[in-house]
Amino acid sequence: EPEVTQTPSHQVTQMGQEVILRCVPISNHLYFYWYRQILGQKVEFLVSFYNNEISEKSEIFDDQFSVERPDGSNFTLKIRSTKLEDSAMYFCASSALDRDEQYFGPGTRLTVT
Amino acid sequence: RKEVEQDPGPFNVPEGATVAFNCTYSNSASQSFFWYRQDCRKEPKLLMSVYSSGNEDGRFTAQLNRASQYISLLIRDSKLSDSATYLCVVRPGGADGLTFGKGTHLIIQP
Secondary structure (H helix, E strand, O other): OOOOEEEOOEEEEOOOOOEEEEEEOOOOOOEEEEEEEOOOOOOEEEEEEEOOEEEEEOOOOOOOEEEEOOOOOOEEEEEOOOOHHHOEEEEEEEEOOOOOOOEEOOOEEEEEO | OOOEEEOOOOEEEEOOOOEEEEEEEOOOOEEEEEEEEEOOOOOEEEEEEOOOOOEEEOOEEEEEEOOOOEEEEEEOOOOHHHOEEEEEEEEEOOOOOOEEOOOEEEEEEO
16 A cells, blocks of 8 residues: 655754655655644644645745655655744645545654754 | 534543544535544544545444534444544645644543
8 A cells, every 4th residue: 555654753953953854745646745743732734735836835834844846756844943842743645636635644753952 | 724623532432332423613614524543643544534425434434514514433343443543634625734623532441
């Protein structure tokens, strides 16, 4: 069964540093998403990406965040200058063009110290 | 982004019992509805989409009431492996991103 994969599984960084979280969506999917889940809280939508551009973003996705599809398989989330409150689990998801169902990767746990 | 409300539980249920969860959503323009399950510190896994006519997948039955903005999930003959957090998820009309509830924690006891 095809899966979304994410690397690294855990990233520890110091406040103010840049981090890049990586995802490989399911190969025939065309819509890509990032979500985050702060410990003990609900999953929150950050951004969606289609046809090499941002399709929708939430109020959480401010200028510190950016997304990119640098090649045919990877989808990345960059946080330019991390803050303590960026500590969370970051999930990548993907969906096929004609289906609503989004499939999630295993997540990257980001810890900002 | 409007909210999705769920009873957080926990629901403690003996193995083999039937259990039902509900959730309500506030955005009447919502178009798509799902139940996901999430195990501790893992990713949400799609359990089933929810259709207006109601749908069943094995021991799981989902219902949608658009007029009341209410979604339900019924689990029959519960197994120990059903222990998880069940997330009610809605996609608002015109949006790409999903809106998640906080989840209902289910514990199946032997």
